[in-house]
Amino acid sequence: MATEGTYYVPAQSKWPIIASIGLFLTLLGAGMMMNDMTAGVKDSSAHYVFYAGGLIMAWMLFGWFGNVIQESRAGLYSAQMDRTFRWGMFWFIFSEVMFFAALFGTLFYVRVLAVPWLAGEGDGAMTHEMLWPNFIADWPLMVNPDNDLFVGAADVVDPFHLPLLNTLLLVASSITLTLAHHALRANDRYKIKLWLIITLILGTAFLFFQVEEYIEAYNELGLTLSAGIYGSTFFLLTGFHGAHVTLGAIMLAVMLVRVYQGHFEADNHFAFEAASWYWHFVDVVWVGLFIFVYLV
Amino acid sequence: MTSVTDTASSHEHDEHHHGPAKGLMRWVLTTNHKDIGSMYLWFSFIMFLTGGAMAMIIRAELFQPGLQIVEPAFFNQMTTMHGLIMVFGAVMPAFVGLANWMIPMMIGAPDMAMPRMNNWSFWILPFAAVMLVSTLFMEGGGPNFGWTFYAPLSTDYAPPSTTFFIFAIHMLGVSSIMGAINIIATILNLRAPGMTMMKMPLFVWTWLITAYLLIAVMPVLAGAVTMMLMDIHFGTSFFNAGGGGDPVLFQHIFWFFGHPEVYIMILPSFGIVSAIIPAFARKHLFGYTSMVYATASIAFLSFIVWAHHMFTVGIPLIGELFFMYATMLIAVPTGVKVFNWVTTMFRGSMTFETPMLFSTAFVVLFTIGGFSGLMLSIAPADFQYHDTYFVVAHFHYVLVPGAIFAIFAACYYWLPKWTGHMYDETLAKVHFWMSFIGMNLTFFPMHFVGLAGMPRRIPDYALQFANFNEISSIGGFLFGTTQLLFLFIVIKCIRGGEKAEAKPWEGAEGLEWSVPSPAPYHTFTTPPDVK
Structure with missing residues (x-):
């Protein structure tokens, strides 16, 4: 169990870069979808980018919060x-x-x-x-x-x-x-x-x-x-x-x-x-x- | 008291205890405030050169009257992107980079409070920058409505790429808010025992207040761009009078963000020069407490002065009066600060190494920018000055010798701590003088052409403005090329040079000088005792 004054500095983590890629793809996809919608483009494939970004974000949230919960339960905090x-x-x-x-x-x-x-x-x-x-x-x-x-x-x-x-x-x-x-x-x-x-x-x-x-x-x-x-x-x-x-x-x-x-x-x-x-x-x-x- | 730098269960990162990991992935996966600070600073410098290249295009076009180099439509994209990139890509990330490097060392903390989120705040930025810059290559061109993106120019009459501009702003906002939360949590929670609030270095204080401003206004900007997005794609009429909305509403929301935003870009500078001037005057800072209160007052006033950007748009007389007087009040705490810096120098044993040169220039030139701001705050006078080059001169005087010079000063002041080497003082002085001359040559004549009525954001101008514009352009080219010298000096300093002592500046104060130079990868894993 961590004692008062012990501050936990985590090791390297892959989640921040995954989160950045996920956020970028989600917003890029959303922007492409909106532009295609307003321009009246039929059979736009923009939503694939959006869903890919969304899935990456969901995976990231699951993994990142999972890490934090593990660390918390391991008594590192x-x-x-x-x-x-x-x-x-x-x-x-x-x-x-x-x-x-x-x-x-x-x-x-x-x-x-x-x-x-x-x-x-x-x-x-x-x-x-x-x-x-x-x-x-x-x-x-x-x-x-x-x-x-x-x-x-x-x-x-x-x-x-x-x-x-x-x-x-x-x-x-x-x-x-x-x-x-x-x-x-x-x-x-x-x-x-x-x-x-x-x-x-x-x-x-x-x-x-x-x-x-x-x-x-x-x-x-x-x-x-x-x-x-x-x-x-x-x-x-x-x-x-x-x-x-x-x-x-x-x-x-x-x-x-x-x-x-x-x-x-x-x-x-x-x-x-x-x-x-x-x-x-x-x-x-x-x-x-x-x-x-x-x-x- | 110790800090745990790894999970008990994972041993594959054991090297993390001792020093940085090897290779590219060190930077991608890092949770170290110094790594992240360096990345912020390099990113900022790349953006500074990108935005600077755009400024060079603007100055080349304005070298002579008439249209010669670029199309007017492209000129508009250049002024817009120059402003956006300098504000969101160059100045703000540079200050966050300095905060990352220095705040934990200044308050005796092992790292930032949330190291992983810290890395996320940074890594959003390159993606946002790619999205923002890519708009220039899209059909219909990039944003062309000025960095203030007033509706309906940015809604009804905007190019399709505006959608991606909006999402780039959202990403930058997410990054800033997370960065600011991290900085506040670090300052409030990770100070070494004995480091009371009123013992904190002013750079820490000014950043605490800046972070508060960021959290308060970045969401408002997010609201503004979201309403733009809805007007463009979903048929709403927030900024369309035909549906009962109001284009002026956009300006109110934008400047409610925008005015605190300009203080976000200057308050950390106040902190930097408040560290450097005492160091090179070899005296304690005069009026520490009044500096803290002045900073807080400026931050408070920044929330109630926004409509001074809108004097000519048609607001009620009572509004003009309120915003005029409230704006003038800002001169009081700012005056307190300038008085304190000058009084710190008074009868000090001053030497003028490069950080001090930049800081001294900061005090003088920022004051000029402040005075032209005071002129602009007078509503009836602003009717004349509005949207002229006088405004351009004003805000470049507070941003270039204000924000940018303070960032240069900070880099020179702390480079020995970061790299373990002294920078080349001769070259650095050349950098200062060329920047100083170039900057004044560029922006001082703009006061004159502005007062004579030359409008901003126009690629052509009347013949009478030709001489002053030529001088401005020559100054601009000088200032621009000089910054490559800065890059050279920094690289040279990283690669070698005279070994720096733990405290290379005789009069410097603060915890960061109590650790060796270069600062070890992990500092203050055991908090120091502050008396």
């Missing part, structure tokens, strides 16, 4: 290393906070400033007169300034239907996750599994209903990515949030597998804590989304 992981995760989540801050900032800027200016408010009188004199500011914006180019949505998602249900699901999942954490600290293995499985079910249900909502928005409401700025911000914010829920759920699923493998001790389980920090973070983002995207 000291309390100082534990603090490194904590700082690392904290600042990673801070970077995510800033990413969502940019997206929320976009929403607020458009709602509070850009759309009213287009309708002639403030210094925007001449803009309004010269560009789209018939444009009326409104939020949710159903009729866009150039409504032929960007056909506005017919209706918006009812916040008290699926979104409210989803809010309850995610808030409940944060509570059940905390219960799992308490069980872990009490070393009650049965209850950890139970609460973690319930958390995962709640998270998956959230994602399922989110997809339902998207299908409804596209098929019944005419609320699409190209429905103007309301659709743009709606899908940007909920879409990136959904991607983060997916990532968080994968993290929690890995934690569940590790619990079944007998990993984690009552006083030493930072991987579990990191995953739960992340889960609480996406939960908080959702509350912001529910208020600012759906409600007001």
Whole structure:
């Protein structure tokens, strides 16, 4: 067992270079796919590059985290290393906070400033007169300034239907996750599994209903990515949030597998804590989304 | 207290305990902060020459009025790529390289906090650079909208290669964020016992604050390019007023990233000259505490001044006023810093070895860049200066004798520690003077043509600007070719030269001078005691 003050410096590792190649291929493939899609290229083979990159990334994550878990279980990590992981995760989540801050900032800027200016408010009188004199500011914006180019949505998602249900699901999942954490600290293995499985079910249900909502928005409401700025911000914010829920759920699923493998001790389980920090973070983002995207 | 440098179970890497592995794979697989630091610095220098070659094309085209060497469309790609490569490929990786080499040694740590992730941060960069530079060879050409890539030039009117430019930016962002997290974790967690925060060298302090800025703003840049990508490929209207969006929104998001970004490129320089000036004035740094607070204040202010880049775009009067006054406030902490450097020199026993020459030039010339920045901060005056060569002169004065000179100073100051040899002082002084003259010759006349109204990013200009542009181009060629001399000096220093002592500079302070030169492959596996 490592003692306080012993800092583990790993030997050479192949994972960083594999990760770089994987990331490069994934993004190269994604870029080729998008360019081919926009250019209308038939039978594009770009997706092979993308999948190859994705597989390499998955292999890398499996191998790299596998190494870290082995080292951790071999007792090579000291309390100082534990603090490194904590700082690392904290600042990673801070970077995510800033990413969502940019997206929320976009929403607020458009709602509070850009759309009213287009309708002639403030210094925007001449803009309004010269560009789209018939444009009326409104939020949710159903009729866009150039409504032929960007056909506005017919209706918006009812916040008290699926979104409210989803809010309850995610808030409940944060509570059940905390219960799992308490069980872990009490070393009650049965209850950890139970609460973690319930958390995962709640998270998956959230994602399922989110997809339902998207299908409804596209098929019944005419609320699409190209429905103007309301659709743009709606899908940007909920879409990136959904991607983060997916990532968080994968993290929690890995934690569940590790619990079944007998990993984690009552006083030493930072991987579990990191995953739960992340889960609480996406939960908080959702509350912001529910208020600012759906409600007001 | 010891550090474990290998897993207990794997013995095939036993040589790792003693020194570096052999062959190419040493560099690919390494987890050693010194190896990674060296790779960062070499990568940065290659990018510096690449971006520099583009600058040479720009200056060759501008040597005379009229179009003679390149097509206007290609000229636009050159200005764009020159800016992007210098910012993301040359300056930022150079500072991360210096951080990698020096921070663990300065705080008495065995390595960076997360050595494997450290190597990943580096190895993303060559791939991102390949993706970025490859856009030049794609159909429709590379990015041609300036390094600030304003929408709708970068969305509706952009070449198809913009998609790959966006993903290159994403990769650079991932690298920067991971690098910054690593640096913060190292500084907060791996300091030797007794190394309290207020005993840290200023280079460590400035990097701590720079890393914080990086984590705060690189995700915002990621958000901006993601929205561009959506506008280009998925029919959204973030930056399209027809759908209720706003092209000005792009500028707000970009500069919310962009202004802290310019401090990311200068704060580590402050740390470097704050180490070098005391060493060669043989005095302690004047006003250490005020330096720390000034750095933190500059970082804070960097978040609330972004719209001074947008005075002419049409923002409300109250915005113009707020951003004007907030910007002027930056002169206060910056003034504190310049005062402290000058006061450190005051009545010191100064000698002017190359690091000190570059640092002294830094203080003088960066101050000139700061003053032209103060001129630009005056909103009504900026209406005149906006998008002229005056702006080009301003930011090259803070970036070339600011960031780049500080990087040169750092290289000369620490080369003996890295290589175990003294560099060739005579050649290095030639490098300094040619860089100093070349740089001023290039950028000083730009103030004049800018104030007279010459617009930036245009391959042609009115006859009246011909003489000053000719001088700028000659200066540019001088500065550019001089950098090959720097390459020669560094290679010569690596291959041999006078043996360097553990502490080759009489007045130098800090833990890095307590280990032999060249620094052993692993330093401070046992943390030193700091009094």
